[in-house]
Amino acid sequence: MVKDPLHVKKLTPEQLSTLATEIRQELITVLAKNGGHLGPNLGVVELTIALHRVFSTPHDKFVWDVSHQIYVHKLLTGRADRFHTIRTTDGLNGFALRSESAHDCFGAGHAGTALSAALGMCAARDQKKTDENVVCIFGDAALTNGISFEALNNIGHTTKKFIGILNDNEWSIAKNVGAVSGYLNKLITSPRYNALARDFEKFLMRLPKGEVALKLAHKAEEGFKGAIADVGMIPKGESPGTDGRGGYGSPVLFEEMGIRYLGPIDGHDLPLLIQTLEFAKSCDHPIVIHVLTQKGKGYEAALNQPEKFHGVGPYDIVTGNTAPAKPGTPPNYQDVFGATMVKLCKKDNTVVGITAAMPSGTGLKALEKAMPERYYDVGIAEEHAVIFAAGMATMGFHPVCAIYSTFLQRAYDCIHHDVCLQDLPVIFCMDRAGLSANDGPTHHGLFDIAYLRCLPNVIAMAPKDEDELQDMMFTATLQKHPAFIRYPRGAAEGVPIKDQPALLELGKAEVLQNFSNTGGRKVAIFGLGPMCTLARKAAAKLVSEGFDCAVINPRFTKPIDVGTHEFFGRAADVVLTLEDHALMGGYGSIVLETFSEKGISTPVVRIGWPDQFIEHASSQDVLRQRHGLTVDNAVAKVKAQFAEAPAAAKLLEIA
Numbered sequence: 001m002v003k004d005p006l007h008v009k010k011l012t013p014e015q016l017s018t019l020a021t022e023i024r025q026e027l028i029t030v031l032a033k034n035g036g037h038l039g040p041n042l043g044v045v046e047l048t049i050a051l052h053r054v055f056s057t058p059h060d061k062f063v064w065d066v067s068h069q070i071y072v073h074k075l076l077t078g079r080a081d082r083f084h085t086i087r088t089t090d091g092l093n094g095f096a097l098r099s100e101s102a103h104d105c106f107g108a109g110h111a112g113t114a115l116s117a118a119l120g121m122c123a124a125r126d127q128k129k130t131d132e133n134v135v136c137i138f139g140d141a142a143l144t145n146g147i148s149f150e151a152l153n154n155i156g157h158t159t160k161k162f163i164g165i166l167n168d169n170e171w172s173i174a175k176n177v178g179a180v181s182g183y184l185n186k187l188i189t190s191p192r193y194n195a196l197a198r199d200f201e202k203f204l205m206r207l208p209k210g211e212v213a214l215k216l217a218h219k220a221e222e223g224f225k226g227a228i229a230d231v232g233m234i235p236k237g238e239s240p241g242t243d244g245r246g247g248y249g250s251p252v253l254f255e256e257m258g259i260r261y262l263g264p265i266d267g268h269d270l271p272l273l274i275q276t277l278e279f280a281k282s283c284d285h286p287i288v289i290h291v292l293t294q295k296g297k298g299y300e301a302a303l304n305q306p307e308k309f310h311g312v313g314p315y316d317i318v319t320g321n322t323a324p325a326k327p328g329t330p331p332n333y334q335d336v337f338g339a340t341m342v343k344l345c346k347k348d349n350t351v352v353g354i355t356a357a358m359p360s361g362t363g364l365k366a367l368e369k370a371m372p373e374r375y376y377d378v379g380i381a382e383e384h385a386v387i388f389a390a391g392m393a394t395m396g397f398h399p400v401c402a403i404y405s406t407f408l409q410r411a412y413d414c415i416h417h418d419v420c421l422q423d424l425p426v427i428f429c430m431d432r433a434g435l436s437a438n439d440g441p442t443h444h445g446l447f448d449i450a451y452l453r454c455l456p457n458v459i460a461m462a463p464k465d466e467d468e469l470q471d472m473m474f475t476a477t478l479q480k481h482p483a484f485i486r487y488p489r490g491a492a493e494g495v496p497i498k499d500q501p502a503l504l505e506l507g508k509a510e511v512l513q514n515f516s517n518t519g520g521r522k523v524a525i526f527g528l529g530p531m532c533t534l535a536r537k538a539a540a541k542l543v544s545e546g547f548d549c550a551v552i553n554p555r556f557t558k559p560i561d562v563g564t565h566e567f568f569g570r571a572a573d574v575v576l577t578l579e580d581h582a583l584m585g586g587y588g589s590i591v592l593e594t595f596s597e598k599g600i601s602t603p604v605v606r607i608g609w610p611d612q613f614i615e616h617a618s619s620q621d622v623l624r625q626r627h628g629l630t631v632d633n634a635v636a637k638v639k640a641q642f643a644e645a646p647a648a649a650k651l652l653e654i655a
């Protein structure tokens with residue numbers, strides 16, 4: 001395997017193709033154990049090799065959109081010997097990370113950022129008058145994202161040198177959606193363009209063995225349809241199409257933005273890719289090369305199931321099967337969410353479901369299957385999803401936006417300006433609220449309580465189990481205000497789910513266990529959402545050591561149940577809060593503020609995530625152990641409060 005990107009430049013064409021085979025083998029073998037983004041990476045093997053053949057990182061910059069397709073780049077940039085650690089504790093991260101390598105010039109994990117970042121680098125280079133090439137690699141689904149278009153709109157008048165690679169495999173995670181995806185498809189199938197092809201032909205002719213190269217390009221015509229035809233030429237008898245310029249299927253979208261378009265070309269044809277990139281490198285105007293790739297190329301199971309193998313757990317290499325859940329494993333929160341959406345939509349025709357390109361991940365696919373007319377996939381467009389929902393809400397609907405907590409951050413202004421300010425009854429089901437352990441800091445959902453609690457009109461809830469998730473979803477559909485429900489990734493608690501959901505009292509906590517008043521020192525334990533399980537365990541341990549514990553499920557972080565918090569705050573000697581959220585601005589902070597307002601001075605031990613970006617690891621348990629979100633740590637901290645109490649009293653006496 002190649003240890004340094006410079007080696008890629010020395011290999012013969014045969015060796016390059018052997019390298020591609022070896023890389024595919026490595027991807028398939030390692031990800032069978034670790035899981036990860038297999039399909040997208042199998043699709044960019046030749047493209048990444050060609051990029052390293054033509055350009056030189058870290059001097060030249062590769063900016064990958066989302067950067068889930070960066071594994072091949074990692075393998076070629078000095079990380080092959082650690083590749084087996086990808087997505088595991090202390091191993092390589094599954095995304096671009098500036099702190100991991102000088103070859104990762106821009107970190108990502110959220111979609112749609114690459115074009116802007118790359119353009120920023122071009123502007124900096126132009127200011128500095130240096131000569132780095134900046135290459136932006138973005139998928140067809142990135143073009144469903146607003147930021148991508150904001151950047152495209154800016155490229156032509158910002159820089160003369162910008163290289164974009166549109167990696168088009170027709171898939172987002174699910175099948176790509178929307179008009180742009182249809183447009184790209186027309187580009188692929190239309191025979192009429194492209195002016196740049198002439199320049200490209202001339203370029204090829206200037207190369208040593210130029211005629212051979214040109215022939216090769218013509219031979220590859222099947223995968224290279226656009227590059228050798230004329231721009232804007234409308235075949236006889238055909239109308240100019242709806243745009244009135246080059247017609248449908250012409251690259252006007254890019255050309256009108258001042259970006260030259262070349263393609264589409266076969267993204268698995270290494271010699272052609274290398275020549276095309278050499279040409280792009282020589283261009284003195286912004287250019288986008290439209291590259292066609294196959295998600296999962298080289299591995300049958302991934303080719304046949306592109307959605308499953310976009311991001312997959314450990315699998316059997318021969319069959320491609322992932323391990324079935326162990327018998328008795330509770331359903332995932334995502335499945336309960338999907339089933340509840342179907343139930344609610346059947347009950348109430350004002351309820352609809354909206355996803356931003358995550359039908360499977362969120363579980364909303366169940367609604368698509370059962371009631372497709374009540375289901376909307378808007379593409380990777382969280383801001384649009386939220387404002388679209390706000391629009392529907394003004395017309396009497398109760399739209400449910402199923403968006404991961406981390407991705408909802410992008411739509412913060414829309415939540416503020418379009419939903420909360422107008423007090424519209426949009427419901428947000430915030431999946432992945434908590435850790436996404438293998439993915440790491442780009443995907444952990446640890447900030448939503450903090451970013452929502454300051455907004456007026458918000459109702460914010462966290463269910464302790466799957467049955468309560470159902471109740472909260474139902475309760476949310478009956479509100480006249482924005483409602484947010486946060487719940488984690490993966491298996492729920494395994495409690496029975498009622499046939500019909502119940503209406504919860506707004507802003508009312510649930511006391512799961514009251515003080516026994518048997519004489520022990522009193523500890524009131526508040527466990528937010530599924531942290532109730534930890535709260536119960538901590539209580540059991542403390543009770544076994546002679547303490548008297550109450551366990552409370554707060555249910556709501558807004559409006560907070562002031563009465564219940566006040567009661568237990570006054571009754572307890574120590575209060576313990578447990579949350580799967582950043583401590584800074586989280587639920588424990590709400591409790592402290594409430595106590596401060598009520599003049600309650602009972603010590604509060606807060607367990608949650610510290611004020612730092614939490615790394616990735618093999619599992620949630622590893623990270624919880626490392627950062628103290630454990631029963632043992634909670635119990636030790638509570639006991640330390642009792643140990644400190646007499647010392648504090650003494651100090652007062654001396655004073």
Ligand SMILES: Cc1ncc(C[n+]2csc(CCOP(=O)(O)OP(=O)(O)O)c2C)c(N)n1
Pocket residue numbers: 040065066068069109110111112138139140141142167169171172173295310356357358380381382407410
């Ligand atoms: C803001 C945001 N929303 C959703 C996602 C989830 N997501 C990760 S990759 C992906 C699809 C990317 O498709 P594309 O850009 O075409 O790349 P491909 O995987 O097809 O190579 C989505 C929706 C994300 N990373 N960021």
